Amino acid sequence: MNLPLLPILAIILGILYVLTNFKGWLIFFIGTGGAWLIAWLWVRSIRKNLSVERKVNLAWATVGESVPEQVKLTNQGWLPVVWVEITDDSPTMQSPLRMVSDVGHHAYRMRNLSHRFTRRGLYKLGPTHLRCGDPFGIYTIRLDDPHTSTILITPPVLPLTQLRIPTGGWMGDERYRRGFIERNFNPAGLRNYVPGDSLRRIHWRASAHFDTLIVRQFESASSRDWWIFVDLNQADQAGLGEHSTLEFSIVLAASLALRGLREYRKVGLVLAGPQFVWLQPSADMLQRWRIMRTLAMANAGSHPLHDLLVQKPVDRAGTSIIITPSSNPIWVATANRQRKGGSSMAVLVDPADFGGKADQSRVVSALSQNRIPYIRMPGSLLEEAYSTLDLARHRQITSAEAGKRYLQQERPNWLNME
Numbered sequence: 001m002n003l004p005l006l007p008i009l010a011i012i013l014g015i016l017y018v019l020t021n022f023k024g025w026l027i028f029f030i031g032t033g034g035a036w037l038i039a040w041l042w043v044r045s046i047r048k049n050l051s052v053e054r055k056v057n058l059a060w061a062t063v064g065e066s067v068p069e070q071v072k073l074t075n076q077g078w079l080p081v082v083w084v085e086i087t088d089d090s091p092t093m094q095s096p097l098r099m100v101s102d103v104g105h106h107a108y109r110m111r112n113l114s115h116r117f118t119r120r121g122l123y124k125l126g127p128t129h130l131r132c133g134d135p136f137g138i139y140t141i142r143l144d145d146p147h148t149s150t151i152l153i154t155p156p157v158l159p160l161t162q163l164r165i166p167t168g169g170w171m172g173d174e175r176y177r178r179g180f181i182e183r184n185f186n187p188a189g190l191r192n193y194v195p196g197d198s199l200r201r202i203h204w205r206a207s208a209h210f211d212t213l214i215v216r217q218f219e220s221a222s223s224r225d226w227w228i229f230v231d232l233n234q235a236d237q238a239g240l241g242e243h244s245t246l247e248f249s250i251v252l253a254a255s256l257a258l259r260g261l262r263e264y265r266k267v268g269l270v271l272a273g274p275q276f277v278w279l280q281p282s283a284d285m286l287q288r289w290r291i292m293r294t295l296a297m298a299n300a301g302s303h304p305l306h307d308l309l310v311q312k313p314v315d316r317a318g319t320s321i322i323i324t325p326s327s328n329p330i331w332v333a334t335a336n337r338q339r340k341g342g343s344s345m346a347v348l349v350d351p352a353d354f355g356g357k358a359d360q361s362r363v364v365s366a367l368s369q370n371r372i373p374y375i376r377m378p379g380s381l382l383e384e385a386y387s388t389l390d391l392a393r394h395r396q397i398t399s400a401e402a403g404k405r406y407l408q409q410e411r412p413n414w415l416n417m418e
Contacts, residue, residue: 347375
């Protein structure tokens, strides 16, 4: 009750009428008491019949993409709701829901919203709160809807199609017997014919083109598996927020994982944030969801890369891709020992590109000594990954300006169904 003196005033007016028998006091008593009664019945009707429903059609999206949401406000009562404030106190939302509307009796209003997220992570919509009251302002009630919806925002990705990944394990220059084993090898390229090669491996079209015998070169199916190691050790990171080695490492891991899955490889993921995470290599449809969900929620931890490599050695004939900003070369020898016949590749993220002072020259020297291929990824690629986000922001501003001009001339974007 916003007017606690109203009941006291009604009682005083009733007493004055009884004592004086003056009809004026009776009129005032009926007016104040009637308003009090009507307001009470009004908010009681609202409490029983007003509800809100929120629908999100996407379970996950990439940073910068628009996530549509539909808000439906329903009044099944015989009295209209003259005003209602809808709020969302979700701690994860960058711009929680805040809007005001009205809805007639036995009617509903529906509004289409669009959310745009600038950071990866798991976001929660809800719970939702409704605050409304009677037309006289005597009562205000609050209705709570505990239902929530979650949206997973995955990191942006880079094409990385020109990046050459070494293939581990058995290669086609070795002999192999026919039968079951032969069916577990895949084409890896072409080479000139060598006496002793099987005639079944000759590529006749290429041989006709080059006017010499050309044979297919094979690799084992297991050598196509990728293990992606992501170094999230807080002590080795540089930069803050979106412009950091941590964010860049996660973007590179997501990009390489999606590339591997597009090439029909089995891709596994190993990282150590607050806890160790191992995803076994797989090429099924759900592996993309598993990897992107893990990377979207990844945070820095206290486990060095050396411990990460010791915890999970790469299976024989697999390829390990190590993404790290580390300047400590101790992990290089561990990676070399843990290959077990497979191959390794290091993707170096330079902390200097993000304001750090660490020098990776010792890591580069150790990689060269152990004959582990490596590539340095410039920090400018992170800006390229987020360039789509900047375009999305521009489109959002343009749409907002157009919507502002529309609202100056037309009604708000509510659909009123009665």
